[in-house]
Amino acid sequence: xxxxxxxxxxxxxxxxxxxxxxxxxxxxxxxxxxxxxxxxxxxxxxxxxxxxxxxxxxxxxxxxxxxxxxxxxxxxxxxxxxxxxxxxxxxxxxxxxxxxxxxxxxxxxxxxxxxxxxxxxxxxxxxxxxxxxxxxxxxxxxxxxxxxxx
Amino acid sequence: xxxxxxxxxxxxxxxxxxxxxxxxxxxxxxxxxxxxxxxxxxxxxxxxxxxxxxxxxxxxxxxxxxxxxxxxxxxxxxxxxxxxxxxxxxxxxxxxxxxxxxxxxxxxxxxxxxxxxxxxxxxxxxxxxxxxxxxxxxxxxxxxxxxxxxxxxxxxxxxxxxxxxxxxxxxxxxxxxxxxxxxxxxxxxxxxxxxxxxxxxxxxxxxxxxxxxxxxxxxxxxxxxxxxxxxxxxxxxxxxxxxxxxxxxxxxxxxxxxxxxxxxxxxxxxxxxxxxxxxxxxxxxxxxxxxxxxxxxxxxxxxxxxxxxxxxxxxxxxxxxxxxxxxxxxxxxxxxxxxxxxxxxxxxxxxxxxxxxxxxxxxxxxxxxxxxxxxxxxxxxxxxxxxxxxxxxxxxxxxxxxxxxxxxxxxxxxxxxxxxxxxxxxxxxxxxxxxxxxxxxxxxxxxxx
Ligand code: HEM
Ligand code: HEM
Ligand SMILES: [Fe+2]
Numbered sequence: 001x002x003x004x005x006x007x008x009x010x011x012x013x014x015x016x017x018x019x020x021x022x023x024x025x026x027x028x029x030x031x032x033x034x035x036x037x038x039x040x041x042x043x044x045x046x047x048x049x050x051x052x053x054x055x056x057x058x059x060x061x062x063x064x065x066x067x068x069x070x071x072x073x074x075x076x077x078x079x080x081x082x083x084x085x086x087x088x089x090x091x092x093x094x095x096x097x098x099x100x101x102x103x104x105x106x107x108x109x110x111x112x113x114x115x116x117x118x119x120x121x122x123x124x125x126x127x128x129x130x131x132x133x134x135x136x137x138x139x140x141x142x143x144x145x146x147x148x149x150x
Numbered sequence: 151x152x153x154x155x156x157x158x159x160x161x162x163x164x165x166x167x168x169x170x171x172x173x174x175x176x177x178x179x180x181x182x183x184x185x186x187x188x189x190x191x192x193x194x195x196x197x198x199x200x201x202x203x204x205x206x207x208x209x210x211x212x213x214x215x216x217x218x219x220x221x222x223x224x225x226x227x228x229x230x231x232x233x234x235x236x237x238x239x240x241x242x243x244x245x246x247x248x249x250x251x252x253x254x255x256x257x258x259x260x261x262x263x264x265x266x267x268x269x270x271x272x273x274x275x276x277x278x279x280x281x282x283x284x285x286x287x288x289x290x291x292x293x294x295x296x297x298x299x300x301x302x303x304x305x306x307x308x309x310x311x312x313x314x315x316x317x318x319x320x321x322x323x324x325x326x327x328x329x330x331x332x333x334x335x336x337x338x339x340x341x342x343x344x345x346x347x348x349x350x351x352x353x354x355x356x357x358x359x360x361x362x363x364x365x366x367x368x369x370x371x372x373x374x375x376x377x378x379x380x381x382x383x384x385x386x387x388x389x390x391x392x393x394x395x396x397x398x399x400x401x402x403x404x405x406x407x408x409x410x411x412x413x414x415x416x417x418x419x420x421x422x423x424x425x426x427x428x429x430x431x432x433x434x435x436x437x438x439x440x441x442x443x444x445x446x447x448x449x450x451x452x453x454x455x456x457x458x459x460x461x462x463x464x465x466x467x468x469x470x471x472x473x474x475x476x477x478x479x480x481x482x483x484x485x486x487x488x489x490x491x492x493x494x495x496x497x498x499x500x501x502x503x504x505x506x507x508x509x510x511x512x513x514x515x516x517x518x519x520x521x522x523x524x525x526x527x528x529x530x531x532x533x534x535x536x537x538x539x540x541x542x543x544x545x546x547x548x549x550x551x552x553x554x555x556x557x558x559x560x561x562x563x564x565x566x567x568x569x570x571x572x573x574x575x576x577x578x579x580x581x582x583x584x585x586x587x588x589x590x591x592x593x594x595x596x597x598x599x
Contacts, residue, residue: 007298007364010371018378025382028401029329032394036325040393043323051322058262058320064197069392070469071328072264075184075196077547078469107191114183114551115191136324142399144391144465147544 040140053132056125065116067150069141076114078150083130083137085148092134099133100126151499153224155231158238160500162217163493165245167576169210170486172252174569176203181562185555198255201267205255207481208265209248212310214489215346216240219287219303221496222353227294232286240282247275263327265335266317273317280311298367299349299356302374306345313337325393332388339480340384340409340451344377347447347488351416354440354495359427369419373412380408387459391468399461406459410452413484416444433498435511435578439491442519446483454479454526466541471554472533479526487519490575497579511578517571525564532557 037043057063062079063072069080088095103126107115121129151157180199183189190199220237224230231237251268254260260267268276284307291300316333352370355361386402420441431437454476458467467473498505532554539545539553 005368007367007371010368010375011298014371014375014378017375018382021379021382025385028383029333032329032389032398033326035395036329036393037323040395041323041325046323054322054324055262061197061201061260061262061267063262063264064200064267065195067469068324069328071388071392072469073197073200074469074471074474075200111188114187114196114548117191117195117197139325139393141391141393142396144468146466146541149540149544149546149550 042135042138045135045138047131049128049131050135051132052125053128053130053135056121056129057132060117060119068136069139070144076116078145079133079136080139080141081137081145081148081150083134085150088134088137095134096127096130099130103129151502153230155234155237156221156224157500158231158234158241159217159221159496161238162213162220162241163497163500164580165241166210166213166217166489167493167580169206169213169248170572171576173203173206173210174565174572176200176206178562178565178569181558181565184558185562194256198258198260201260202252202255204265205251205267206248209244209251211481211485211489213241213244213248214485214493215307215310215343215350216244216283218346218350218489218492219283219307221492221500222350223287223290223300223303226297226300226353227291229290229294232289232293236282236286240279240286243275243282244279247272247279263320263331266331268317276314277311280314284308284311297363298370299353302345302352302370303349306342306349309342309345310338313342328392329389329394332385336385336388337382339485340381341378343485344381344412345374347443347484348373348377348412348416350488350492351420351440351444354436354491355420355423358431358433358437358440358495359423360429361423361427366423369415373415373419376415377409377412380405380411384409387461387464390461390464403460407456409459410448410456413444413448413452417448420444433495433505433508435505435508435515436491436495438512438515439487439494442515443483443487443491446479446487446519446522448483450476450479450481450483450526454530466537467533470533470536470541471529471557472537475526475529475533478529479522482522493579501583503583506583507578507581510574510581514571514574514578517574518568521564521567521571525561525568528557528560528564532561 057068062068065073065076066079067074068078070078082099083089083095086095086098103116103119103121106118109115176199179190179194180196180203183191183196183199220231247268251260251272254269255267259269261269266273287307288304291304313334316330319330321327321330348370352366356363356366382405383401384406386398387406389398389402421444424437424441458464458472458476494511535554535557536550539550540547
């Protein structure tokens with residue numbers, strides 16, 4: 001590298017530039033945080049049961065088979081829009097019952113098919129979980145996923 | 151070994167390699183469940199196997215970084231480690247936490263965010279481990295010679311600890327949760343870990359090629375500058391579809407596309423140093439791993455990352471087997487290979503022997519990188535088909551998975567070969583060395599400066 005670009009110049013550019021980009025990044029994160037809680041998610045319906053449902057989701061580590069909003073594992077279907085796939089927009093009651101029946105009937109035991117464990121969830125836990133999935137399906141995700149298959 | 155206290159690195163590398171074994175075993179098991187889904191489904195479900203695989207990976211890489219630091223800081227700072235005793239306490243605590251976590255996972259004791267499944271007490275223990283380590287290493291550096299290598303290394307290690315604190319923040323709002331989850335995951339692997347990588351690489355270049363320190367330092371600052379200038383705002387490539395504002399599609403695409411630059415610079419840097427080098431280091435395997443690591447990182451992180459980083463591509467590829475393809479080659483090429491490079495370099499000194507088992511080590515290099523490449527291509531093809539069937543045509547997820555089953559067999563096959571190559575590698579660094587042959591050569595080999 002050229003002689004005029006000295007080591008200490010490189011070091012100063014590194015420190016200065018990094019601080020600059022870090023500050024910009026934190027600023028944009030703060031703005032995004034604000035955008036999420038005011039615009040893209042529905043804070044008003046982020047109820048106790050939705051929060052409990054998120055805990056059920058976490059307690060059983062569903063994320064290590066499924067993805068949610070495209071993040072997680074790739075072993076089982078996307079659940080960010082599972083509420084939509086189950087027709088929750090048109091018939092919320094049927095979607096709720098369908099999802100609960102699904103979780104109750106696992107594992108399917110079908111030979112050669114991926115198995116979902118039986119988590120022995122209570123009625124309350126099952127309903128909380130469905131509330132969480134319903135709430136999640138309403139996040140403004142810039143129109144992702146491309147279709148209902150997730 | 152110039153300083154007696156460097157010896158602690160030996161035990162860090164040993165423990166890291168034990169967890170490497172656990173990681174590969176869990177990976178092969180997970181790959182088996184993919185093709186034979188009824189295997190173990192009641193005893194040890196896939197989600198548990200997967201969290202063992204990823205957690206063991208991350209912990210052993212960190213353990214390896216600690217080992218690298220304990221090995222190279224004394225030579226850079228020109229003094230012994232502040233407290234070898236503390237270093238052993240730190241290692242014991244970390245290894246105990248890691249093994250407890252694995253045991254706990256099999257019993258269903260875990261939390262629920264990807265990569266952050268450790269129970270709270272283990273998360274706290276990790277903070278304690280980090281504090282012990284940072285105290286020990288910082289004191290060693292501050293009281294000794296300051297170099298660019300230790301400056302950048304320390305900054306990276308402090309950054310790792312700092313961003314870890316976000317593990318304690320789990321917001322109730324899923325989108326906010328994801329926003330800060332990436333402060334750990336992305337800002338680690340595409341931020342502060344790159345600082346660790348570049349500084350360890352710089353150390354290896356100085357030692358193995360006899361390159362001029364002044365030149366290396368200039369490269370080092372330029373590389374880490376490129377890494378952070380692109381990588382910080384590059385976080386935006388994870389903010390496209392999680393509820394964050396639309397402008398991230400521009401910011402994320404532009405800056406993350408530039409993230410390939412530091413990886414490219416590392417390739418040029420390493421090859422230039424080796425080919426222009428003033429000397430041929432007798433540990434050819436270590437030089438091979440060092441060069442290989444820059445190439446692996448360039449393809450895995452740089453090329454496979456760029457493949458799906460532009461927002462209009464990511465719209466279709468987000469969360470598919472393509473992500474898994476990239477995750478594997480990136481982690482392997484950058485951080486696994488970096489650790490194996492330094493271990494290969496340091497082991498002969500730590501064991502007081504001339505470089506040994508070079509042929510076997512080099513065989514393990516080609517076998518492992520070859521198998522990881524096959525695995526990456528298998529997952530890439532699987533991903534492309536998945537994107538077309540599922541994201542474009544809208545075929546249901548489970549039906550698509552049946553279509554790509556042959557690629558999962560290929561992944562399992564290559565995974566088994568990775569396992570075999572890991573055994574060869576371990577034998578080549580830990581295996582017995584005949585004393586007679588080693589003694590004569592030992593005199594001739596001293597660490598270069
Ligand atoms: C040193 C080599 C390896 C590294 C660095 C590595 C790394 C990773 C990472 C980072 C993930 C999480 C992927 C993501 O979230 O995108 C993962 C998942 C996985 N790995 Fe590996 N891995 C390695 C070896 C293996 C081997 C040998 C196998 C055996 C076939 C394997 C099988 C799997 C499977 C099945 C998953 C789960 C994928 C899913 O979520 O569906 N890995 N690995
Ligand atoms: C050594 C450095 C890197 C490592 C270890 C790494 C690892 C990973 C892993 C494990 C994931 C999956 C995370 C999850 O579970 O959701 C991921 C996602 C991603 N990475 Fe990297 N990465 C690296 C560098 C890069 C670079 C340089 C780029 C861009 C040029 C990039 C682009 C992406 C993108 C776009 C995703 C999101 C994929 C999706 O939408 O599903 N990565 N990376
Ligand atoms: Fe990233």
